[in-house]
Amino acid sequence: MNVVILAAGMGKRMQSALPKVLHPLAGKSLLGHVVDTARTLSPTRLCIIYGHGGDAVPAAFAATDIVFAKQEPQLGTGHAVMQALPFLDDDTPTLVLYGDVPLTTSASLKKLLACAAPGSLAILTVDMPDPTGYGRMVREDGKIVRIAEQKDATEAERALTEINTGILIAPTPHLKRWLASLSNNNAQGEYYLTDIVACAVADGVPVHSAQPGAIWETLGVNSKVQLAELERIFQRNLANQLLEQGVTLADPARLDVRGTLVCGRDVTIDVGCIFEGDVVLADNVSVGAHCVIRQARIGNGAQIKPFCHIDDAVVGAAAVIGPYARLRPGTTLGEGAHVGNFVEIKNSQIGNGSKANHLAYIGDATIGARVNIGAGTITCNYDGVNKSRTIIEDDAFIGSDTQLVAPVRVGAGATLGAGTTLTKDAPAGKLTLSRSKQVTLDGWQRPTKLQK
CATH class of the missing domain: 3.90.550.10 (Spore Coat Polysaccharide Biosynthesis Protein SpsA; Chain A)
Structure with a gap:
């Protein structure tokens, strides 16, 4: 026709x-x-x-x-x-x-x-x-x-x-x-x-x-009022379809799908979540309140805690994300990976069982299995012109407040001491640190404000 x-x-x-x-x-x-x-x-x-x-x-x-x-x-x-x-x-x-x-x-x-x-x-x-x-x-x-x-x-x-x-x-x-x-x-x-x-x-x-x-x-749209009314009709219809499929929605009236959402069995979605593009939630996935998930695949049994932003990323089975974590485009997390609060990951691959639980930025990095990323760690991937890659091999331990100045490699089983600024490769199985000598000055007095 x-x-x-x-x-x-x-x-x-x-x-x-x-x-x-x-x-x-x-x-x-x-x-x-x-x-x-x-x-x-x-x-x-x-x-x-x-x-x-x-x-x-x-x-x-x-x-x-x-x-x-x-x-x-x-x-x-x-x-x-x-x-x-x-x-x-x-x-x-x-x-x-x-x-x-x-x-x-x-x-x-x-x-x-x-x-x-x-x-x-x-x-x-x-x-x-x-x-x-x-x-x-x-x-x-x-x-x-x-x-x-x-x-x-x-x-x-x-x-x-x-x-x-x-x-x-x-x-x-x-x-x-x-x-x-x-x-x-x-x-x-x-x-x-x-x-x-x-x-x-x-x-x-x-x-x-x-x-x-x-x-x-x-029904047609001639005003923003009518547009909002049809938006809620659309979303409620879609929520009903998800409920019929067995998805648990904490409140069907507080869900927004702006694309395609495919859910496995025993999926739970809390209030205020937004799904954009093509999103797949595998069996037993739980999504906490007020998450924004766009163009992503979430593996079996993964937990997405409240207030996370996931954009064009892949989350492995049994991974735990958040709260307040951000996964940017190009991120792939392996099975059982942990990404905690105020951690941002961009264009990086995180291996099975690896953890970055607190206050870290991981960009343009390849991280192996069972790696621990300490709080305050930063991969320094951008020199103002070019972006370079950081490689951290299996079983490495990265101490808190570490800066890895890419391009740099951390060998398997290596340990970086807290406060290290790494500018050269760290050999496998050894402790590497860069830290100023601690000094205590006798007789030093804290300055005080002058009285006016």
Whole structure:
């Protein structure tokens, strides 16, 4: 089929320079949600109608399967679909979607497609307790005969509760003919796409309808208030899916997933956690409160304590992270590794059973197994121009307040004394330290403040 997505609106009520359809919901633009849903239907042509925001919308979707058509000026939904006509294949029907209606599911669209007999027009409708502002479905003898827009509807028509969602599928040759006959003689002075229903009835073309699984699938975004409402609907739906899969959520209302979260068995997630990008939590993982985890894989039985930030990293099985730890891109932790409070690790590999439990910075380092990193340790990886690597071999012990000036290597089983500044390789199995001689000065007096 052809799919046309209308995404040209200004969105004045958003109070933003960003085009409305590019505002994010769950870490993805509104339009991005609609495009992804459309792709599940395997369309042969996918056309986006853009307008306000200039080239920002096409620039956000550099995909070969999408064509763009600009609507300028914006003269209504019917006029918007007209801009797509040169790109449509007459041999397949055309489905019309909206770039600011992000939560419509592919299942509901498939129900619509199933009710659209060849040569007929099919519309997604919904019964809404308060239909104010929506076009009403006007039926005679149970059959749809037209759509009455709110501003043009009679009092009797405004009492109807079945509303038009705007989502429809039509035979493309009929659609082209109906669009050519539209008039803007209405309260808005616009060309309404909904007027094609009356055209279909006049031509004797059957008009069918289907309803979505839930009203929220058809809700659009016209303000930040509505955007926030849909965000919570999306997150609660996703939380319910996780709960059904057996994930323990301390509070389903305090979870944000802005990407894809895959969980194994017996996973526990505390309140206020944010997951971005593609995140995998293996079996028996526990995530403490207020963690931010992005583009990461967490191994079986790992414990992520509260207030940790994990970004593009891999955490091994049975590892213990935090609280207040930060794993930056390129970090890989082995099985049973410990990273404690106020430890930052960047572009480093930490071996099985190694520990950095307190107040350390480890950057551009390769650390073997069973290594102990003392409090206050720093790998000095940057000289202002170049970054160099630190290598610490298995079973080494790094004393507290040590600076390792890269490039440098610590041999297997070596010990660095506390307070060492290491500028040369430390041999395996030996104690290396650099420390000024301790001196005590007899007769020294602490200075005191002068009295004014």
